[in-house]
Structure formats: structure tokens, C-alpha cells
Amino acid sequence: MRWIEWLHRWLGGSIGLLLALIGLSGAILVHRDAWTMVAHKQDAVDRDAVHIAARVAQAMADPARRPEGIVFASPGFAVDRLTFSGGAGAYTDQTGRTLARWDSQWQRPELWLFDFHRHLFSGDRGETFVGIAGLAGIVFVATGTLLWWRTRRSFAFRLLPKRHSHPAFLRHHRDLGIVVAPLLLLSCVTGTVLVFRPLASILLGPGATAAMRQAAAPPKVDKMALAAKLDWAAMIRAAHDRFPDADIRVLNLPRGGSGLITLRMKQSDEWLPNGRTTIWFAADSGRIVDVRDATRLPAQVRAFGLLFPLHSAAVGGLAFRIVMTISGLALALLGSLAVWSFWFLRRTPRRPAPRPQTA
Template identity: 30%
Template sequence: METRASLPAGPVTPGFESRVKATSRRRGLRAALSWLHLWVGLVAGTVFSLVGLSGSVLVFHDDLLQWQHPELGGHEARADGDVLAGILRRWTPEGLGSLHLPEPGGVPTWQGYFGDGRRGYFDPASGELLLMRSADNDWLMWLHEFHVELLGGALGEEVLGVVGWIAVGLLLTGLYLWWPKAGRMLTQLKMHRGPPVRRWLTWHRSSGVLLLPLLLLATLTGVGMIYHAGFRAALTGAFGGDGPPAAPQRMASADAPVDWPRVLDLAGTALPGGRLTRTSAPAPGSDVVAFRARNDGEWHPNGRSLVYVDRAGTRLLTAHDATAQKPGARMTEAIYPLHVGSVGGAAYKWATAGAGLLPAFLLVTGFLFWRRRRGKR
């Protein structure tokens, strides 16, 4: 027998059941996302926090390097062809792969990159070795290897890429869980002093939302550096752009020397307003000397422009101006400078360092909120 209590209290409006089901689904989705956000955040967020903290330090890598090694400072940042020739002749047999030219406003010495990961620093006037660094004897290089590959080589880089995508998911689910009803935006952004559960929750969500654009930019550009080929294909496909031109092919006799003073002079005129940044010894039998360059208007600290000249320094073979590329290619090459804070001056540099601290703050406040809430049950 059906009782009166089992009957509806009034007429059921059209769509009532569908609205109830939709509300139930939203609540179920929200509960599931909240659970994932908590536990994935506590696990993957720990790695994300450590990587972020290391990135905050590495933003000031060159400043810390010269503070730690004052012998690298006080030099005239001048690229002398004879000195360059001497460094390459002495160190190429020992694994020197490329040389970064002395940089005005940066490290004013020659910086050598070796195949085994070492970095050598050479006096710009004499070519004398001033410092040899590696991850085994230098804490900044150790920190750099942790930041880019979790000290695990190619496998560590892949793991870091997965953590990066998880971090993007955490940021977006956090935004979804925070999103308020109409008219309550400012209320949801308020940070409270107490009680503890409310304090940690509001500090966690409000700081995350307010700084979300900066942290999301740092995270996506980091992922973009790991999956560079995929990001480049997507951006150039959507906005246009091609890859850099291939190096010209020219054969030279094995005993043809490189006239480095003339080569530097000629290459330096290839891009008016540009600055040569890196070079290396030409391949055996090749008549082509390659340079990286930073043209006026490029964000990348080392530039993505390219210059190729012959060994004798008499012929400019190719000059690729990275600023003349289509938007997709230029957007791709903006990923690295945006990630390391090398654009926008000191303000953006400090903002990038601050973004690296935020994952640790979110991890700690999220953990404290979970612990306090759990203790009240």
C-alpha cells in the first residue's frame, strides 16, 4: 500500500528529473576531480615543487656563477679570432663541441661546451682556461641537470615531461574546482586568517588562481621545451613557418686552415644589428663555418639566427634572419626565453623566479588543508 509520504509534495515541473540528474552528475564529477586534485597533487606536486624551486635559482644562473667565481668577471667582452683559433686547436681534441662568444652584459669570457657535459671558461684576451665545470663539481650545473632531466638523462626528461602535463592538469582542475557562482568572484578570492582549515584552503586556491597565468605559462613553456618538435609542428601548422635552412654543403681540402679573424669579421657583418653568439670548428673536409646569432628583436638569449661563411672568410654563404620568419616559427622560438625569464627585463625575470616558488607554496598549503580537514573528522 502506497503511503502519502511517498507521493510528490506538488506537481513535478517539466525537466525536473533531468535537472536532478545533471546536478548529480556535476557533483559526482566535482567529487572525483577533487579527489584526483588532492592525491595527484600530493604525489606529482612534490616533483613539480622541486623542479620549480630549482628553476627559481637557475633564473639567476649567470649572476650566481660570476658571484661564485669572480675570476670570470672584469674582462673586456671581445671576440678575437686568433684567441678563438687557439682555444679550438687546444681543446677540440678533448671534446670541445662549441664556443659561446664573450657576451657584453653577460659572462664576458669564452664559454666552451664539451660533449661529456663539461663547460670550460676561457680568458677572452689570452684563451687561458679560467674554470672547468661539471655536474660533479658544481652545484649550479647539478641543479640544471635536475631541472631539465631529473638527473636521469633521456628517461628522466621523459618522466619530467609527464609530470609537466600532470601539473597542467592540476592547474586546470584547480581552476574548475575554484570557479564560483555568478557574483561571488571577489568573495572566492579572499584569503582568511582562520580557522586553520579555512585559512589553508583560501590561501591555496586564491594564490593559485591569482598567479595561474604566470605559473601556467612557466609550466607550458617547460613542457614545450621537452616536446619541442611537437609544439613546433603544432604552432607552425596553425600560424605558419618553416624550419631553419639546412647548412650549405661545400667541400674543402683537408689542409685548408680557417682564417678565424677574417671569418669573424665577415660573419659579424651578415646581420646588421645582430650579434654572433656561438660557433664551432668546421667538420673535417667542410668549407663551411657555422654561427648562431642574435638579431635585433629576437627574444632568445642566444638567438636563433644563423650565419654560414667559408673557411677563408671571403664569402658569405647563408644568413638566416630569425626575425623574418612567420609567426608560428617565431612563437616556437619564444618558448625558451619565456621559460627562463630572459625577456621583459628585471621585472619578468623576478616574476619567473616567483612562479617557480608557487608550486611549493601550493603543495604545502594543500597538504596543511588536507591534514587539518582530516583531523576534524
């Protein structure tokens, strides 16, 4: 058991602060729609495909100023988000009127906070470090549970340590950790698998990674340039005709010379906020190239689609957002106190046992 205690302590002292910051930012982001400052976000969502088609045609009318992508209004955040090159963007209402513009993510707290939580402001490299932190969090939960089991008879739940002493901090850390362990495990497992997708084969069974890769791969077509003029409204109407009961969620222009315009839709059976039902259009003509129905994807792929909604509390309403908020705040508290107790809080030296006196 001593090596487990050593591993738990040194991991906590080394990476506890990073976990604390990830947990705190996650707890704040769970409520991002509520605190993002933009007008008309509480409006009713207009799901009419004709109106959405008109907004897309308006946004894409000028080839020199068209956005690279559009995330359409959703319940609780009823404004469209347009993204442009260089990190610029805008919010527009459901008539196409601009509500806010920015030239960099640093002008919008909801954007840079998400970038920190997912990438540590460092792109793919930062995302890898976040995944490593998630793996460390899983190890913390496992080793912490084993260490708590030895002292389970002295369990006493407290939000904060009883005294400013090393034994009090240790006891508080141990007992609070076991209470929130299931929530921490949920946050760390879902977050880690979202970063390190090959781990999905451990969680979802053999072959899951290959199935996910195949499901996410776009159709293979020859590279083609994006036409200056396309019938964007007709493309939206064609997508609606294919899936009349689905919500139109995200439109992305071709990336990396792929020659494909991507439209994502969300059907009622999907948990993923932006859905995984996908329609690809040819960039030069706007014709439909391929269609992928998320409800017909393999079971492992559909199960993987549940991880992000669980991690971000995009399902379950306010009750589940509160649950994941507790998880993030608990991780922040445990991580920061672990660093404090490991590096700055002095241990109380053990007093030697008195020697028996001899006559």
C-alpha cells in the same frame, strides 16, 4: 565537480613534489648569472669582431685541445664558456685567459642545477618527464580555478596556512593558487611547449611544428672531416660582414658527422639570448655553406623564439626575473604543501548531525 576535485587531489599527491622541485630550481636558475662564481663576469662586453676572431683562433689553435663549442660573453655574464667532451668545460675572460676549469658538471652548481631542471639528470627521458610535469601543471591551474570559483566569496590571501589543519591547508592552497595562476600558466605552457614541440601547433596555429622543423634543419651536405687547420678568424670576420650589427653568440663544431660548423648570432630584433640567425661553414675548408636570417623566418617560428626568453626571464630585466621567481617559488610551495596535506595531514572527521530527540 567531484571528479574534478578527485583529479586535482590525486595529481597533486602524485606529482606535486616533482613540480615543487622543478619550480624551486627554476626560481634559482632565473638568477644564475648573478650567483655563478667566476671572475670578470661583470666586465664590459667586447663586441669587436676582430677581438672575438682572435679569441676563437686562440681557442682552436691546437686540434687536440680545441673545445667542441664556445658560448661568447654577454651583458651580465661577460666571460666565454668553452665546452669539451665528457662534460668538461672552462670559463675564459675576453682575452682568452682561463678563469675556471671543470672535468664534470658536478663541479659547477649552475650546470648540474640546469641539468636537473631540464633533464632530471636523465637526458632525453628526463626531459620527457619534465614535459609531462608541465602538462600536469596546466591541468592543475585549470581544475584549481574551477574548484576555487565555488568558494570565491571566502577568498583571503595568505602566504602560509593560518592553522595546521586540513581545512586551513586546503583554503590556503586554493586562494594562493588563484593569485599566482597566471604566472603558473605562463611557466607551465612555455616550458611544456619547449619540450613537446608538436604542441606549438595548438599555441601558434596549424603548421607551426612543420615550420619550426624546417627552420631548425641544417643544410644538407656530404659528410666531411674537420680540418686540422682552419682560418677561424676569417670565418668570424665573414660572419660579421654578413650581419655587421649582430652579436656573435655561439660557435659549435660538427656533431654526428654532419660536416658543418655552426655559428649563431643575435640581431637586435631577436629575444632569444643566443639568437637564431645562423651561419654554417664547411668543416674541411671553412667556406660559408648557408646562411639563415632569423628576421626572415616565418612568423610562427619567430613567435616560438619568444617562449624560451619568457620562460627563463631572459627579457624584461630584474622586474620580470622577480615575476618568474615568484612563479617558481609559488609552484614549490603549492606542490610541497599539496603532497604534505594529501599524504601526511589527517582530515578532521565530520561529526554526525545530532538526532532530534523525541518525547
